[in-house]
Amino acid sequence: MSTSMEQKIEGKEHFHGSDLEKIEKYFGIPKEKITGFGANVNPLGISPKMKEGLATHLDVLTAYPDPEYTELRKHIASYAGCKPEQVLVGNGCTELISLFIGIHHPKKALVVSPTYSEYERELRLVGSEVNYYALKEELDFQMDVDDFCQTLKDGTELCIICNPNNPTSTATTPDDMRQILECCKNHHIFLMVDETYAEFAPEDTSVSSVNLLSEFDNFAILRGISKFFAAPGLRLGYAMTSDLELLKNIKEQMNPWSINSLAELAGSYMFNDWDYIRRTRDLISSERERIYQELLTWKTVKVYKPYANFILVKILKEGVTSYDVFVHAIKKGLMLRDCSTFLGMEDETFFRFCFMMPDKNTELLACLKELLG
Known part of the structure; x- marks a missing residue:
């Protein structure tokens, strides 16, 4: 399709x-x-700790941010459950989507749909042939993993899954994601998992693939702070992957200081406002x-x-x-x-x-x- x-x-x-x-x-x-x-934004508004912290430290605007964002990546890693060296920060999740698609420049890509239209837009911009795997209404839009894996073929270079998915609010479990990653690995496909809404998932239902970073290096997890932390105006997003060579290559293509000083400082407050x-x-x-x-x-x-x-x-x-x-x-x-x-x-x-x-x-x-x- x-x-x-x-x-x-x-x-x-x-x-x-x-x-x-x-x-x-x-x-x-x-x-x-x-x-x-x-808008799917946290109704509590922004973190009180972040609001107070930014208000009292506006002088950070007089200095350039750390180009490596060392402290920010430490806070993200501690919050998300990964290693600081596995974290890449960007100007919102939108920039990260663009960067990961741009670095792979896939001739063919597979997107699980219905979903967020930005994936398709970015893929079209790099000239990708975009194909879709449709979640089935008769299965209540839950992923049929065996069926999905049968559609993965050599020639597809990039696959994108939003988890939990927008607009269906359905989710793929880590066990199912492990099966998908194994299949992607066999077909030399890189998997991009958008976890914009993973932090909202029920406590007793793990949906995040963060723990799989220790097992696979053929995927990246993308998140932003627009929804859970109700701060779309800060334009802060982060990606996590164990492919450190890929992160190095992306950093070389990124504009320096893509995250401003306020967003850098905000991380030290919001990710610790338990x-x-x-x-x-x-x-x-x-x-x-x-x-x-x-x-x-x-x-x-x-x-x-x-x-x-x-x-x-x-x-x-x-x-x-x-x-x-x-x-x-x-x-x-x-x-x-x-x-x-x-x-x-x-x-x-x-x-x-x-x-x-x-x-x-x-x-x-x-x-x-x-x-x-």
Whole structure:
């Protein structure tokens, strides 16, 4: 399949989680009055320790950052559970996606879909032939690992998996990822695992592949701080891989000081703010279970077990589309994500929303019930 990851629905305006200015203009709703259920950002806001630390150390702006980001990489390694020398920092996860795709420059790439459109965009920019492995709705969008491994062939040079996946909120376990990595190794394929949402996963369900770094050097894990740490404006991302030669080659191609002094300093606070980290996980875990169990009782929708901080919903009620749901909610200042622009979801029956504070989540459920009750 070579269809573009992002599809257009004729005659309708579609919005992403960060399109608040566009929505403000289109619907006439002040962006300050919009609750962003489409952005997948931690509702607690930024780490209090980081906020206080940056406010009292603004003078770091007068000096260049450490070009090796030695202390920052130590903090990341301690937080994520890897070695400092396995860490590469970048200007957000977006830059890292571009760097890893650029260094491999694959003639052929395989992307597990439906998923984040930035992978396809970056692959197209380097001239890659992009193929897709579609997660199957009849399997509730869970990966069939045996079937997936059968599609991996010589000639494919790069494979991309978002785990937990956006927009499905489904996840691949470390055991299954080990099988995938073995198969990739046999076919000389490098695997890029985007773990943007892994930190939100339930405590009793490990989804991160960090522990596999000691076993495999044919993959990299990418993360950012935009979602879990609610700091998209800092533009800080990090990658982890045990292929140190690859990291060396990427560093040689990177612009120096791609991370500014404030983002460098922020790491020393946010990755050590364990009270904030615990509160985030407790909040998301509690609201995820409450909302999932509530929606399971609705006859008009189908929901898929979520592992991230958002949930995918399929509309079963005849005559109601995902665009109808989006418009109904946005008129009340509640912005969710119409998923009809994702590959494989063009039938306008899927929407996605993230978990905010309990009162706002309850407000959204009541709003959805007006249309889908």
